[in-house]
Amino acid sequence: MGRYVIRRLLIAIPTLVAISFIMYAILALAPIDPLSQFGADPRVPPEVRERIREALGLNQPWPLRYVKWFTSMIQGDFGVSFMSHFSVSALIWQRLPNTLAVVGVAYLVGVLVALPAGVLSAVRRNSALDHFISSTAYIGFSVPTFFTGILLIIIFSIKLHWLSFLYDSNLKVIDVESLISQIKQSIMPIAVLGLFEAAVLTRYVRASMLENLPLDYVRTAHAKGLGERFVVLGHVLRNSLIPVITLIALGVPTIFGGAIVTEQIFHVPGIGELLVTSIGTGDTPVVAAVVMIFAILVVASNLIADVLYAVLDPRIRYA
């Protein structure tokens, strides 16, 4: 087991290096000049522009720039933003907690909704409750997150005036009142992501439960007189969760992708919003850093999914 984990780790590292190289190559070979923002300003004379390029190191060949960028990146230094002149890592550290909070709570909500819904729907197969849960889940993962967000804004902010759709990042939680406003401004972004995740997971839980319910060990458990509740929760659910847990880990990149959209709709100042803004302003160092963070999240969740699967399912043995 330990050797398997180490081998998976050793595959993950070159993958990340390859991704960083591909991304840097795309950025470096793209027909857009990172200095096009300065270039558009006719007041900047050509020799000054040349000096800026030199100062930023942009006149060196790009493989050399890649090696320099990569070596400083693994030391935690992502360079300096072209637009705000803050260090990129400071910008990211400032925003990452917002994203992680929204995504984390949304994921938790998703799992907490999906587990009971999926189990109930599988145990009471073809009942009215099952049809209700299954069709709601079906609708839930067919609605794109940006449309759910817009619908929630129309209903709760514009028609009912219950919630504000602008996220106030300066809000500090110091007392009960500010805690309530923090909850009120987070409800909609979390609901959008959480309900989507719940819909996806409910289907997985239901399908996995249905695969396990007719198996022999379930009949044995019933035959030795165990109660229905204990058989379902203690035996079937435990086994059904093995593939589901893997899928929960594999779904992490999707929910971060959803976070890019959600942050844009509700103006949550997270790294997704930072990415879209930086792409809009052509702020290459920030874009490169955020793409790398997303890449790390994807590779890490793939790794966790593989390792969890190996840990949870003793039938799977890796040489």
Place this chain on the structure above:
Amino acid sequence: MTTAQAHLAGRAATADLGRKPRSLWRDAWHTFTRDRFAVGGLAVLVFLVVATLIGPYLWTQKISTIDFGHALEGPSLDHPFGRDDLGRDLLARVLDGGRVSIAVGITAVLLAITLGTVIGAIAGYFVKLDNPLMRVTDLFLSLPVLPLLLLLIYLFREPLQMALGAQLGTFLMIVGVIGGLSWMPVARLVRASFLALKQREFVEAARCVGAPDRRIIVRHILPNVLSPVLVAATIGVGAAVITESTLSFLGLGFPSDTPTWGRLLFDAVNYLDLAPHWAIFPGLCIFLIVLAVNFIGDGLRDALDPRRKI
């Protein structure tokens, strides 16, 4: 044998001969039509495709007629979907943009399944190429798709638009990046099927009679892989429509004179308080097409999987 028994046997024989032969596809279609949701999804999909294809000829309002006097007006009999901030008719814009949205979805999936099938078939059939091709597939699976899509579009949008015109350039670029980043599941699927099928007797038989690799791959193995690919392609159309809408919604898709459903939502977001209809109709269209395609995909999976036959 009594005469009565002979008579019965004779009737059974004629009954058997009288029945039309049933092919695999007829069987699949029979199972498919018994799934109410799948048939409903097919009806909705056909309706949306036909509406966007011939709708602009029947609904003669222009997508670009500006009328400031009636800007942001809600739905009415003359304008069932209402108007936008320039007073343009939204039904005409939804119909016109839907064409592009659906075309992007279908073309991107065609590109993805072509790439995926070719790579998967080569990896599954030729042992030497298996490992390198699967490493590449794994690498693509580890890419952060949405950020990378945004990045590629930001970098290559302007040059392509300059070279090929705003609409064609954007279309090719979006189809290219979506298709180029979504072929991996199909490749894995096709490779797994090829690995299993190439050991079977019919492939050995084909090789014995001297069929070249190309023919074995295309004529003997590939037809057996088609049904899972078809299911993946159907569901992929929904995913591609969502991806295009997401890109347009983030302002990195089509320009505003190509009102795809995602672009309409992007334009509508700032007017949610005055004109919610502007966002609701294109959003409903996206939702309906994705739901329809998912139902069809599930129906196809049940219909094409021989193990699920009763």
